[in-house]
Amino acid sequence: MNAKITRRTFGKGLLATGVATATVSAPYIARAADKELVVISYGGALQEPHRWLGDQLEAKHAGLKVRLIPSESQDIVAQIKAAQGYSPYDAMPNGEPPHLIAMKEGYIQKADPSKLSNYGNVFPEFIEKSQGYGVPATFSLIGLAYNTELVKTPPTSWADMWNEEYKDLVGICRTSSNLGLGTLAVTAKIFGGSEDNLEPGWEKLKALNPIAGRSPRILAQMMERGEIGIAPLWNNDAAVAEAKGLPIRFVKPDPGPVAIVSIMSAITNTRHPDLVNEWMDGIISAEYQAMAADAPYYFGVTVKGVAIPEAARPYTPSTPEEVTKLQTVDWSKIVPVRPQLVDQFDRAFAI
Amino acid sequence: MTAAARPANTFGGGFARMLSRGGLWPALPAIVFLTVFFAMPLAVLFAFGFVTIERGVVQPGTFTFQYFIDTLSDDLFWKVWWRSFWVGTVSTVLCLFLAYPLAYVYTLVGRFWQTVILVVTISPLLTSALVRTYAWLVILGGRRGVINSMLIELDLIERPIRFLFSDFAVIVGMTQIHLPFMILPLITVLSARDRTLEQASLGLGASRTETFFRVVLPVSLPGIVAGFALVFAISYTNFIIPQLLGGGNYTTLAVRVYEFIVVILDWNKGAVLAFLLLASCFLFVLGITYLGNLAMRWSEADR
Numbered sequence: 102m103n104a105k106i107t108r109r110t111f112g113k114g115l116l117a118t119g120v121a122t123a124t125v126s127a128p129y130i131a132r133a134a135d136k137e138l139v140v141i142s143y144g145g146a147l148q149e150p151h152r153w154l155g156d157q158l159e160a161k162h163a164g165l166k167v168r169l170i171p172s173e174s175q176d177i178v179a180q181i182k183a184a185q186g187y188s189p190y191d192a193m194p195n196g197e198p199p200h201l202i203a204m205k206e207g208y209i210q211k212a213d214p215s216k217l218s219n220y221g222n223v224f225p226e227f228i229e230k231s232q233g234y235g236v237p238a239t240f241s242l243i244g245l246a247y248n249t250e251l252v253k254t255p256p257t258s259w260a261d262m263w264n265e266e267y268k269d270l271v272g273i274c275r276t277s278s279n280l281g282l283g284t285l286a287v288t289a290k291i292f293g294g295s296e297d298n299l300e301p302g303w304e305k306l307k308a309l310n311p312i313a314g315r316s317p318r319i320l321a322q323m324m325e326r327g328e329i330g331i332a333p334l335w336n337n338d339a340a341v342a343e344a345k346g347l348p349i350r351f352v353k354p355d356p357g358p359v360a361i362v363s364i365m366s367a368i369t370n371t372r373h374p375d376l377v378n379e380w381m382d383g384i385i386s387a388e389y390q391a392m393a394a395d396a397p398y399y400f401g402v403t404v405k406g407v408a409i410p411e412a413a414r415p416y417t418p419s420t421p422e423e424v425t426k427l428q429t430v431d432w433s434k435i436v437p438v439r440p441q442l443v444d445q446f447d448r449a450f451a452i
Numbered sequence: 453m454t455a456a457a458r459p460a461n462t463f464g465g466g467f468a469r470m471l472s473r474g475g476l477w478p479a480l481p482a483i484v485f486l487t488v489f490f491a492m493p494l495a496v497l498f499a500f501g502f503v504t505i506e507r508g509v510v511q512p513g514t515f516t517f518q519y520f521i522d523t524l525s526d527d528l529f530w531k532v533w534w535r536s537f538w539v540g541t542v543s544t545v546l547c548l549f550l551a552y553p554l555a556y557v558y559t560l561v562g563r564f565w566q567t568v569i570l571v572v573t574i575s576p577l578l579t580s581a582l583v584r585t586y587a588w589l590v591i592l593g594g595r596r597g598v599i600n601s602m603l604i605e606l607d608l609i610e611r612p613i614r615f616l617f618s619d620f621a622v623i624v625g626m627t628q629i630h631l632p633f634m635i636l637p638l639i640t641v642l643s644a645r646d647r648t649l650e651q652a653s654l655g656l657g658a659s660r661t662e663t664f665f666r667v668v669l670p671v672s673l674p675g676i677v678a679g680f681a682l683v684f685a686i687s688y689t690n691f692i693i694p695q696l697l698g699g700g701n702y703t704t705l706a707v708r709v710y711e712f713i714v715v716i717l718d719w720n721k722g723a724v725l726a727f728l729l730l731a732s733c734f735l736f737v738l739g740i741t742y743l744g745n746l747a748m749r750w751s752e753a754d755r
Binding site for chain 1: 508509528531532535589593594595596597612614616617695699700701702703708711713714715716717718
């Protein structure tokens with residue numbers, strides 16, 4: 102047998118390798134030819150309402166695949182920035198702070214109400230928060246969560262975090278997250294500061310000597326493991342933890358929990374604008390809202406005419422009095438100084 | 453004329469000639485790959501430290517050293533640098549002290565135990581560093597962590613001891629995760645050493661301890677230097693371990709690079725920090741190699 106490699110045999114080999122590679126990758130090429138809507142979503146159980154909506158869309162459009170990518174908004178915004186505005190994603194939910202950043206950077210598009218049949222049902226206050234970009238999907242609360250194995254007396258107000266009983270048990274989230282920014286803002290406001298003067302917030306948080314979590318999810322896990330006993334946390338994360346049988350409970354502390362709206366927006370240059378509109382219209386449909394408001398997610402409802410489930414009462418404002426107690430933050434003042442606030446967190450807590 | 457008589461016209465012949473003549477040709481694919489996918493992106497990243505970027509676009513005519521000056525005059529940078537250096541050095545030294553005896557024992561035992569040592573050393577590398585770091589969260593974590601739950605069960609403590617989110621946790625994690633990178637070069641060098649030198653030392657009346665320190669240790673210096681440089685480089689620049697085991701109250705240079713580029717979206721400062729991290733790492737590795745060469749020159753002269 103002549104095994105000598107000549108230019109011709111080498112060329113044939115190369116061709117064969119190419120054909121083999123093309124054959125192996127054919128399914129991927131075929132799949133890419135189908136329509137795929139790529140939507141940024143939440144991690145774990147909180148993704149389920151999105152998955153439900155994705156399944157509805159897939160059933161309606163033959164060949165459509167709705168792919169959910171669990172990710173932090175900040176990572177996605179960083180990726181879009183790195184790709185000079187080109188994005189492989191079609192839609193994403195943002196809390197108010199990253200929503201304002203994405204608006205300013207031009208990474209999300211304005212909504213066209215004429216293409217959204219449910220847009221008229223959305224509470225106008227929430228539309229105002231979105232500034233016409235995307236649709237107000239849900240709202241969540243920042244309240245106090247605690248581990249019942251470590252905390253015997255449940256907190257009732259934000260000021261309780263400084264109780265001697267909770268010394269060395271308090272956790273907070275870094276100011277790189279909406280949760281951390283919300284915690285800083287509400288602390289500043291309670292102790293005589295404001296969105297323009299966050300110094301009282303920094304001073305009080307430093308006095309806590311808290312343990313910091315890098316993200317809300319990590320902070321929730323720290324509470325699950327018993328590394329912290331009490332922390333400002335999202336109502337949804339606390340609800341999912343309690344539903345899993347973990348000893349975690351949530352309170353809406355006085356003078357009131359912080360409400361942050363999550364806005365689902367089309368990403369600029371989406372390949373499927375019509376499908377994204379359909380997706381956003383689904384998000385503000387009564388059916389989706391009722392599902393997201395139910396156990397174990399308890400997302401706040403942004404459209405009229407959706408009843409709040411009885412089980413959601415510990416996690417969402419269920420009376421007019423509770424609604425009026427909700428704390429809001431003027432994010433337009435916080436977002437421009439967010440880089441400095443992240444840096445200041447390291448200076449205050451990480452050295 | 454047969455094909456065998458004119459090998460110059462065949463691909464195999466040309467390939468053989470290229471190999472026999474040496475030069476950089478055999479490394480060409482790797483050089484091209486590294487240039488396109490490593491050196492060029494890195495050069496672009498470093499360049500971002502010298503220009504102003506607005507909304508992801510480099511502004512023309514904005515060359516500046518300001519970001520470097522700002523970074524180097526910030527005391528937080530030096531504090532964070534010191535922590536990166538400190539945890540990198542301590543974990544590297546710990547790796548050396550833990551790895552050396554094991555590598556030495558490897559050269560004394562039979563084939564079966566050698567295989568066991570190799571499998572135990574290499575098998576952790578089959579899982580990702582991320583998974584191994586998460587395992588340390590389970591071991592060192594709060595009440596439900598392996599250590600704390602055992603101590604609470606034995607009534608030795610009431611409240612869990614805080615192991616996580618400290619230099620201790622980061623150093624323990626780094627040492628365990630990077631240990632194979634110290635063990636493997638040491639095993640290679642110690643296995644290849646000339647045993648007759650030890651026999652000569654013992655024969656000339658030196659004790660086993662003297663023989664170890666004056667013969668075995670000097671001849672294993674190439675392994676120590678290689679392992680030290682490798683483990684220091686990956687510890688000093690590590691991102692995952694300080695991020696997870698250090699927690700939110702902990703930062704290092706590598707973690708700050710991530711924060712600036714992904715969280716704050718300030719590519720200028722992120723690029724400056726990335727440059728300083730890589731350049732300082734390069735200098736440290738050069739320094740380790742230089743000191744190693746000095747030590748080896750001494751051992752060779754002594755021989």
